[in-house]
Structures are given as structure tokens and as C-alpha cells.
Amino acid sequence: MSEVHIHKHEVKGRNLVYSILLNLVITLAQIIGGILSGSLALISDALHNFSDVLTLVFSLYANKLSKRKASLNHTFGYKRAELIAAFVNASTLIIVALFLIYGAIERFVEPKIIESNLVIWLSLLGIIVNGFSALLLKKDAEHNLNMKSAYFHLFTDMMASVAVLIGGLLMKFFGWFWVDSVMTILIAIYLIVVGIDLIKSSTKILMLFTPDHIDIKALVREVHKIEGVNKLHHIHIWNLNDDELHLEAHLDCSEDIKMSEFNVLLDKIEQVLFTQFHINHINIQPEYKKEDPKNFIVQD
Incomplete structure (x- = not known):
């Protein structure tokens, strides 16, 4: 297997540690505040924050x-661990959202008077803490699906706190206590949308689907332009993780060349695949007039 070396973004685990500690503080404060004020939205936000703590620990x-490092028993190492974390974290977003909707509907049927001042101050604290935590992970989230799932947990928490703040202000100045339930449902719907998107992304990689940005037919056309190539077939392309994009294929050569000549040909193919399609791990089986079906680009 050939590998083209690229610069990989180094995910900083210490940012996750800071976020975990901050979220433990805000969770405790919101649970106490939610019980004292009687706000379901605040308690819901606290439960979401606690789910974030578990999510961040898992991440x-x-x-x-x-x-x-890779070993004889784990030849790819544990590079897919973060994908599993992303999938689980996204699933918890949806589960938490469903619980929030259930509680909000119950509260909507039987509205409760809520201590709005406490809701307002604790929601402000939630905005500051979750906003700062999300900011810590933002750069890592752009390069890593696991960090992206953790970042969205924190970002949605910040947005939830904004919604709780708005609800608190409306309750304080207009006495609209039903807003608490409405805000909770809106928060939950947003969590479901984000969760489904993350589940789709992580599932595609876990199932070894061809990445969305790869057009296999276009890739084959580019490789076929290289002198010495007859037909590229039996192609499989997949992401091992966020950094590594793999390709394996059979290459029918146009001439019966020596291995040293194949190395030169392979180098040309690697450059095309890396520069045009960002594929950095390549495994190609050379052939010459081998008797097997070559009329299929993708084949088991």
C-alpha cells in the first residue's frame, strides 16, 4: 500500500478536558436553579449539559x-474510535431531544409559575460557559468528526441557553409561562436535526461508502490519461477516518512492463489521485492481460 504524506491537524485533547470541567459546573448550577425556579427548560438545559459531559468524556x-499505534492484532490501530464516538454522541442528541419534547408537552398541558429571575441569570451563565467551551473546540471540529459531534453538543447547549434566556425574559415581563415549553420543544427539534446529520456522516464512513466528493468515473478518466494505463477496475474508495482516504484497485497495464517501470507508473497515478482527489493511501494490484472481468469499474 502506498501512502502520500500530508499534514494532519493535531486535535488537542486538553481542550476537551477544559470543556468537561466547565460543563460540570454549569450542569450543577442549572439543576439547582431549575429545581428552585421550577423551570423545565432550565432543567432540560441542565440534562443536556450533563449529556454533554458524558459526550465529552467519551470523545x-x-x-x-x-x-x-498499530499492532499485529490491530493493523489499523484505533483510528476509527472517534467515528464510533461521533455516532454515539449524535445518537444521544436525538435521545435527549425526545425526552425534552415529552416533558415539554406535559408542562404545556399544565403550565407552572416559574421564578424567571433565576432562569435569566443561569441562562446567561450557560451562554458564557457553553460559548467558551464551543470556541475551544471550533478549530478541531473543522478537521475531525468526533470533535464536530462534541462541538455541536456544546454549540446547541449555548443556543439552548439563549432560548431559555428569551423565555425567561418573556416570562418576567409578560407572564407567558407557556414559553418555557415552547422553547424546550424548539431546542429539541434543533438537536434532532443536528443529530441526524451527524449520524448520516459517521454512518457513511463506518459503512465504507464512497465519499460524497469523489466521482469514481471522473477519477477513472483521469487515470486513463496516464501513458501505460489500459484500464483501472475493481475500485474501492473509503475514508478510514477524517484524515485518511483510501483507494484499492486493479490496474491493467497496456504493456508487459518490469516492476521498476511499474513503480514509475504508480508514482504518476499517486500524484493524480492525491492532487485531484485528495486520496493519500493507495493500494493497486498490477495486471497485464489477466483473464478476469474488466468491464466493471466497481466490483467485489
């Missing part, structure tokens, strides 16, 4: 695992 562990 931190997966990040540590992903850095373990």
Missing part, C-alpha cells in the same frame, strides 16, 4: 484511543 477517550 476524549476516543481521541486518546485513536492515537495508539
Whole structure:
């Protein structure tokens, strides 16, 4: 297997540690405040924050695992650990959202008077803490699906706190206590949308689907332009993780060349695949007039 080396973004685990500690503080404060004020939205936000703590701990562990070196029993190492974490984290977003909707509907049927001042101040604290935590992970989230799932947990928490703040202000100045339930449902719907998107992204990689940005037919056309190539077939393309994009294929050569000549040909193919399609791990089986079906680009 050939590999083209690229610069990989180094995910900083310490940012996750800071976020975990901050979220533990805000969770405790919101649970106490929610009980004292009687606000379901505040308690819901606290439960979401606590789910974030578990999510961040899981993401931190997966990040540590992903850095373990390969071994004879684990030839790819634990590079997919973060994908599993992303999938689980996204699933918890949806589960939490469903619980929020259930509680909000119950509260909407039987509205309760809420201590709005406490709701307002604790929601402001939630905005500051979750906003700062999300900011810590923002750069990593742009390069890593696991960090992206953790970032969205924190970002949605910040948005939830904004919604709780708006609800608190409306309750304080207009006495609209039903807003608490409405805000909770809106928060939950947003969580479901984000969760489904993350589940789709992580599932595609876990199932070894061809990445969305790869056009296999276009890739084949480019490789076929290289002198010495007859037909590229039996192609499989997949992401191992966020950094590594793999390709394996059979290459029918136009001439019966020596291995040293094939190395030169392979180098040309690698450059095309890397520069045009960002594929950095390539495994190609050379052939010359081998008797097997070559009329299929993708084949088991």
C-alpha cells in the first residue's frame, strides 16, 4: 500500500478536558436553579449539559484511543474510535431531544409559575460557559468528526441557553409561562436535526461508502490519461477516518512492463489521485492481460 504524506491537524485533547470541567459546573448550577425556579427548560438545559459531559468524556477517550499505534492484532490501530464516538454522541442528541419534547408537552398541558429571575441569570451563565467551551473546540471540529459531534453538543447547549434566556425574559415581563415549553420543544427539534446529520456522516464512513466528493468515473478518466494505463477496475474508495482516504484497485497495464517501470507508473497515478482527489493511501494490484472481468469499474 502506498501512502502520500500530508499534514494532519493535531486535535488537542486538553481542550476537551477544559470543556468537561466547565460543563460540570454549569450542569450543577442549572439543576439547582431549575429545581428552585421550577423551570423545565432550565432543567432540560441542565440534562443536556450533563449529556454533554458524558459526550465529552467519551470523545476524549476516543481521541486518546485513536492515537495508539498499530499492532499485529490491530493493523489499523484505533483510528476509527472517534467515528464510533461521533455516532454515539449524535445518537444521544436525538435521545435527549425526545425526552425534552415529552416533558415539554406535559408542562404545556399544565403550565407552572416559574421564578424567571433565576432562569435569566443561569441562562446567561450557560451562554458564557457553553460559548467558551464551543470556541475551544471550533478549530478541531473543522478537521475531525468526533470533535464536530462534541462541538455541536456544546454549540446547541449555548443556543439552548439563549432560548431559555428569551423565555425567561418573556416570562418576567409578560407572564407567558407557556414559553418555557415552547422553547424546550424548539431546542429539541434543533438537536434532532443536528443529530441526524451527524449520524448520516459517521454512518457513511463506518459503512465504507464512497465519499460524497469523489466521482469514481471522473477519477477513472483521469487515470486513463496516464501513458501505460489500459484500464483501472475493481475500485474501492473509503475514508478510514477524517484524515485518511483510501483507494484499492486493479490496474491493467497496456504493456508487459518490469516492476521498476511499474513503480514509475504508480508514482504518476499517486500524484493524480492525491492532487485531484485528495486520496493519500493507495493500494493497486498490477495486471497485464489477466483473464478476469474488466468491464466493471466497481466490483467485489
